[in-house]
Amino acid sequence: MGNPVLEAITQRAEEISALGSANETLCRLDDQAAKVLREAGVIRMLQPKIHGGFEFHPREFAETVMKIASLDGSTGWVAGVVGVHPWEMAYADPKVQEEIWGENQDTWIASPYAPMGVARPVDGGYVFNGRWQFSSGTDHCDWIFLGGMLGDEEGKMAKPPEPLHLILPRSDYEIVEDSWNVVGLRGTGSKDVVVRDAFVPGYRVIPFSKVVDGSAAREAGLTNPTYHLPFSVAFPLGITASVIGMAEGALAHHLAYQKGRVQITGTKIKDDPYVLYAISEAAADIAAARSALLDNASRMYDLVAAGREVTFDERAVSRRTQVQAAWRAVRAVDEIVNRSGGNAMRVDNPIQRFWRDAHVGLTHAIHVPGSVFHVSALTQLGIEPPQGPMRSMI
Known part of the structure; x- marks a missing residue:
C-alpha cells in the first residue's frame, strides 16, 4: 500500500507552493492552504482509526511533512505540529475524543505544550490560568493542548512540580491577534493564547509523566506501535x-x-x-x-x-x-x-x-x-x- 496522503499532496503541489506568499502576508495559513491539508487528510495521518484516522507509520508521516515543507515552509510546519496532536489525543479519555471528533473527524487541535499555566484543583477538575506563545496553526483549530503545572489550593505551583497536558475547546481560550510578527515562518500564525479561569474537567487532563513513561498508551489499550x-x-x-x-x-x-x-x-x-x-x-x-x-x-x-x-x-x-x-x-x-x-x-x-x-x-x-x-x-x-x-x- 502506498501513501495516499502523500500522493494527494503531490497532486496539489503547485497550489501549495503558490499559496506561500499569501500565507506570509496574512501571518497565518491562508484558508485555502488549510483546506488543502484537510482534503488531503494530512492531519489525520496519526489519528486513531476509530475516529477516521489512518494510523500511519511515523516514517510516512515525516515523509509527507517533508514534501509539504519543500513546497511552502509554513504549510509544512503546521502540518508537522498540528499533525502530531492526534497521536497524543489517542491516549485521552474516550469522552474528550468524542467531543472533538464525534461530529467532525477533521477537527484540528493546537498546542503549545510548554507548561506556562497553573491548574488549581477543584471539585471535578481544575481551574486553569496562563498565557502561552507559539500556538502554530491556531486560527484553524477548534481545540487545544496546553501545558500546565499542577497548582495548590491557592493557585501556586505545587511541589514537587507536576506537569500536565490540559485539553480545552476554542470557547475557553483567547487567541491574541497581532502577536505573531516575525522574520520567518510567518505563515504559521503561531500566535499567543490566553486562558482565564477556565474550568477543565478531570477527564480532559493527561499527566505528562504518563506520556513520557509510556503508561498512557498502555492504559488506553493502544496496540499500534506508532502510539508506543x-x-x-x-x-x-x-x-x-x-x-x-x-x-x-x-x-x-x-x-x-x-x-x-x-x-x-x-x-x-x-x-x-x-x-x-x-x-x-x-x-x-x-x-x-x-x-x-x-x-x-x-x-x-x-x-x-x-x-x-x-x-x-x-x-x-x-x-x-x-x-x-x-x-x-x-x-x-x-x-x-x-x-x-x-x-x-x-x-x-x-x-x-x-x-x-x-x-x-x-x-x-x-x-x-x-x-x-x-x-x-x-x-x-x-x-x-x-x-x-x-x-x-x-
Whole structure:
C-alpha cells in the first residue's frame, strides 16, 4: 500500500507552493492552504482509526511533512505540529475524543505544550490560568493542548512540580491577534493564547509523566506501535521533518535559479567549479539529514513493535540524531544561499523565504543542542546524567 496522503499532496503541489506568499502576508495559513491539508487528510495521518484516522507509520508521516515543507515552509510546519496532536489525543479519555471528533473527524487541535499555566484543583477538575506563545496553526483549530503545572489550593505551583497536558475547546481560550510578527515562518500564525479561569474537567487532563513513561498508551489499550513511540521521538518528528523539507525546497529553488545564471564576472554557474562543489556538498548534507531522521523514526518504531521498552540512553541518542539532522540541513542551506547572489534576497524569489523559514524553525526548543548533546555524550560514556532540567528534553 502506498501513501495516499502523500500522493494527494503531490497532486496539489503547485497550489501549495503558490499559496506561500499569501500565507506570509496574512501571518497565518491562508484558508485555502488549510483546506488543502484537510482534503488531503494530512492531519489525520496519526489519528486513531476509530475516529477516521489512518494510523500511519511515523516514517510516512515525516515523509509527507517533508514534501509539504519543500513546497511552502509554513504549510509544512503546521502540518508537522498540528499533525502530531492526534497521536497524543489517542491516549485521552474516550469522552474528550468524542467531543472533538464525534461530529467532525477533521477537527484540528493546537498546542503549545510548554507548561506556562497553573491548574488549581477543584471539585471535578481544575481551574486553569496562563498565557502561552507559539500556538502554530491556531486560527484553524477548534481545540487545544496546553501545558500546565499542577497548582495548590491557592493557585501556586505545587511541589514537587507536576506537569500536565490540559485539553480545552476554542470557547475557553483567547487567541491574541497581532502577536505573531516575525522574520520567518510567518505563515504559521503561531500566535499567543490566553486562558482565564477556565474550568477543565478531570477527564480532559493527561499527566505528562504518563506520556513520557509510556503508561498512557498502555492504559488506553493502544496496540499500534506508532502510539508506543517515546514522546521525545514522536513530538519532534513533524517539526524536524518540516525543517528538512524547507532545506529541500531551498535546494530545489536554488538549482532552478542557478541553472541559467551568469555571475557579475561573466562566469556561468555551470562553469564555476567552486559553486558546483558547494551545490553537491549541500545536496549530500540535506539528503543525509533526511535519511538520518527517517531511519531514526523507523528504528524506534521497530523497537517498540518488538515489545522493547526504549531506554533513556536510546532516547538520548535518538534526540541527538534528530537535532543534528536539523542543524546539518540548515547549515547546508546557508552554503547554497551564500552562493545565490543578491537577487536571491528579493522578496519575489522563494529562496529567501525558505532560508528565513528554516532558520526560524531551527530556533524551536527541540532543536537546541546543548542539553541534548551533553546528556547523550554522558550516556555513551557510561555516566548517569544529572536529574532535572538536563534530562527534560529527552
